[in-house]
Amino acid sequence: MTLTWLYAPADRPDLVAKALAGPAGVVIVDLEDAVAPDRKEYARAQVVALLAGGPQPRVEVRINDVRMPYGQEDLRAIGALSARTAGIRVPKVESARELREVAASLPGGVVLHPLVESALGLERLYEIASADPAVASVGLGEADLRADLRVADEAGLAWARSRIVVAARAAGLPAPVQSVYTDFRDLAGLAESCRTGRAMGFRGRAAIHPAQLPVIEAAYRPTEQEVTAASEVVAAAGAGAVALPDGRFVDEAVVRQARTVLADARHTPEPATRRRDARLPAPRSAEQG
Incomplete structure (x- = not known):
């Protein structure tokens, strides 16, 4: 069972290669938040080159918001190659319809990992989790969700976290993966947050820095x-x-x-x-x- 997911910016192929050589269970090659607008085209070309080189069973690709031009360009560029990945992370999902449209645009067998990052998406979580057979997991994008809900800290996300655990199980999906802990220097805080997440029903966590991986492993094992x-x-x-x-x-x-x-x-x-x-x-x- 995979316990760790590590984000790596798609416009930094050196960091992607380093991540793939490391211990993370899955490497999320990120086309979205980690890439500046003027680097999107270059980042997309790097993902295409990576996938063109052969299957990448430890790679998930996080595309941009599919309601926006960047997201549509991502789908067009990597669509035919997406079956070589461990799945496509779809950010800022707010409806089941969005996921069905994404699934219909990709080859059969590609799995989707939608991220819910708004109050509206949270209200529709079960619909999203059960939207299409291609949906393999659901997760929260907590930074955006916290901003949308206007909550100050992790305590304000307790209901949202419980909600996604319930929705995932109700839809027959695996337990969700915790969102990233953004202060990569605060390893003690990360460990405590992971213990709380595990007690709530999460299984594993995404990371933004390799130093976080052993802490996540230890807390979730x-x-x-x-x-x-x-x-x-x-x-x-x-x-x-x-x-x-x-x-x-x-x-x-x-x-x-x-x-x-x-x-x-x-x-x-x-x-x-x-x-x-x-x-x-x-x-x-x-x-x-």
Whole structure:
């Protein structure tokens, strides 16, 4: 199971190569916020060159807002090559329709990772999460969301974070990934924020600096004590509702939670459990991918 995602600006191919040589589970090659307007065309050409060189299973590409010309140009430039990536991050999503249009413009088999960054998108989170079979995850863009909601700090995002965890699970998607922690020097603050995110139901986090990666890994990996406790619970499974010698009560829900802890410890990918609405398009076949 991937626990770390590292952003790298698309107009800095040296940094992209360095990121790909490092320990991040996924490298997000960024065409959006990390690239100045006068560098967009150059950045786009660098992404095309990277993908033209062959499959990049550890690369996601964050495109620009598809409602704007930059985003449409991104889709036209990398569309045919996007199947060589681990997915396309679609920022500032506010409707299911936007995602369906993006999915329709890309080759079959490409997965989408929409980012919700506004109050309107937050209100429509379940619609976005269940918009199309191509949607593989949902996430928050917390810097923009914080500005839109006019909240001062992480505490003001607690409801939004809980909301996306619920929407992802309701849509049958994996648990969401935490947004970046923007102060890359504050590793203690990052660790505390990650522990809070894990307790809320997130699994892993995006980073803006390589120094953040080991902190995220450590915070999201279950501790030895958690693994031991989970193993004891699973060992008691099948005996109905029972109490362990230390007083812990064990029933099926507790066992499911314990199995999640053990899967996280093994880095086992989380299974998809999407509940498909009958009105949604059918999944794309393996032949189409």
